[in-house]
Amino acid sequence: SPSCPDGRKRRVCYYYDRGIAGVDYGEDHVMVPRRVDMAHALIRSYGLLGDMSRLRTRPATYDDIAAFHDRGYADLLGSLTPEAFAAGGEAELTARSFNVGEPSKPEDPRTIDNPPIAGLWDYCCRYAGGSIAAARALAAGGYDIAINWSGGMHHACRDKASGFCYVNDIVLAIRELLAAFARVVYVDIDVHHGDGVETAFVDSGRVMTVSFHQRTNNDFFPKGRGNLADVGVGEGVYRAVNVPLYAGMDDEGYYGLFQPIMEKVMEVFKPEAIVMQCGGDSLSGDRLGRLNLSIAGHARCVRFVRSFDVPLLLLGGGGYTINHVAACWCYETAVAIGKEIDDDIPQHCYDSYYQSQDYKLHYTVKKNLKNDNTNHHVTQTKNTVLRNLDKLAA
Numbered sequence: 001s002p003s004c005p006d007g008r009k010r011r012v013c014y015y016y017d018r019g020i021a022g023v024d025y026g027e028d029h030v031m032v033p034r035r036v037d038m039a040h041a042l043i044r045s046y047g048l049l050g051d052m053s054r055l056r057t058r059p060a061t062y063d064d065i066a067a068f069h070d071r072g073y074a075d076l077l078g079s080l081t082p083e084a085f086a087a088g089g090e091a092e093l094t095a096r097s098f099n100v101g102e103p104s105k106p107e108d109p110r111t112i113d114n115p116p117i118a119g120l121w122d123y124c125c126r127y128a129g130g131s132i133a134a135a136r137a138l139a140a141g142g143y144d145i146a147i148n149w150s151g152g153m154h155h156a157c158r159d160k161a162s163g164f165c166y167v168n169d170i171v172l173a174i175r176e177l178l179a180a181f182a183r184v185v186y187v188d189i190d191v192h193h194g195d196g197v198e199t200a201f202v203d204s205g206r207v208m209t210v211s212f213h214q215r216t217n218n219d220f221f222p223k224g225r226g227n228l229a230d231v232g233v234g235e236g237v238y239r240a241v242n243v244p245l246y247a248g249m250d251d252e253g254y255y256g257l258f259q260p261i262m263e264k265v266m267e268v269f270k271p272e273a274i275v276m277q278c279g280g281d282s283l284s285g286d287r288l289g290r291l292n293l294s295i296a297g298h299a300r301c302v303r304f305v306r307s308f309d310v311p312l313l314l315l316g317g318g319g320y321t322i323n324h325v326a327a328c329w330c331y332e333t334a335v336a337i338g339k340e341i342d343d344d345i346p347q348h349c350y351d352s353y354y355q356s357q358d359y360k361l362h363y364t365v366k367k368n369l370k371n372d373n374t375n376h377h378v379t380q381t382k383n384t385v386l387r388n389l390d391k392l393a394a
């Protein structure tokens with residue numbers, strides 16, 4: 001096709017579940033599941049749904065989720081209601097012991113990262129079900145790329161919630177892929193470190209995890225994780241890759257690390273499948289992140305990973321300036337398909353959200369944000385990572 005610059009078209013399947021759009025973390029919360037509905041509405045308005053198969057699936061079951069998660073934790077997620085939590089007593093204590101409903105400032109409910117939301121279990125089963133089904137679609141060989149923008153909840157732990165994430169759909173999806181593929185690479189361009197996924201596979205020789213993330217004063221969430229020196233343990237040594245970045249990182253500096261590192265990852269590890277977490281909080285102007293990537297810069301990473309023509313699972317993740325995130329994931333859906341789309345956002349139901357970006361997909365990045373990444377730091381980081389990866393070369 002003329003609109004596909006790097007060779008043959010890919011067979012793409014896409015998961016979207018309307019049941020996720022209405023999930024509410026609380027009116028003051030930064031995590032807004034409706035951004036996935038906004039991305040979907042854009043994708044539809046650009047006519048991209050006709051270029052993909054729609055992946056229909058049942059929500060994940062208790063057993064699907066308990067394949068990774070602790071049963072006591074899964075039981076809590078399955079039984080907790082906002083009402084029971086609010087009533088206090090045993091329900092509240094149990095929830096808080098699994099980091100659900102735990103305020104960071106004692107007794108201030110506005111400081112709860114992981115609130116006891118209405119429809120919590122249903123939400124988890126739907127976004128996890130999407131990632132599992134997407135992984136199975138790749139494993140069965142019918143598709144080259146599978147997309148679930150509602151997935152990518154990389155902080156969830158085996159036995160507790162963390163960083164707005166309750167169930168780790170990424171770990172569940174990678175486990176599915178491992179049934180069909182010998183080696184899987186996980187690459188995470190969310191502004192936060194992919195700690196839940198790294199921990200789950202830290203000693204695995206079959207899964208390599210790679211995270212690019214912001215580092216500021218050593219206390220950016222998740223505190224203490226994702227150091228350059230964290231390389232994995234046992235069978236997993238040199239199969240955990242961490243690329244800490246300072247605030248203000250721009251497209252050029254980011255890709256200058258991403259491209260050579262991922263090239264080397266592919267060369268030495270030879271994965272049979274790739275899972276990419278495309279968190280949109282690494283974009284310029286995010287409410288939590290302080291990196292300075294444009295949508296083009298973010299998507300260039302997706303395009304590069306796609307160019308290896310290895311079965312690819314694309315997931316969402318963070319992203320707190322919701323118009324930016326929806327525009328980004330729509331553009332990346334077009335990249336996955338291999339189709340150029342117009343910069344002018346078509347008229348659709350969420351139109352008004354894009355006024356601040358002049359109704360364009362590609363908004364302008366911050367020009368006066370200081371880039372704290374010195375050339376020296378970037379070069380050192382790149383060389384250290386490449387040297388570690390070289391130790392895996394046969």
Ligand code: ZLS
Nearest residue numbers: 028029030104110111112113163164190192221317318319
């Ligand atoms: O990667 O930094 C923390 C933990 C705290 C400080 C903040 N308080 C509220 C809780 C305890 C140490 N949490 C981070 C979590 C970031 C998760 C990123 C998820 C992902 O993008 C993948 C989906 C954090 N950073 C910023 C906030 N929390 C935060 C900012 C503003 C608010 C509003 C809603 C909630 C409470 C007030 C909140 C959290």
Ligand code: CA
Nearest residue numbers: 188190192212
């Ligand atoms: Ca990351």
Ligand code: ZN
Nearest residue numbers: 190192281318
């Ligand atoms: Zn994030």
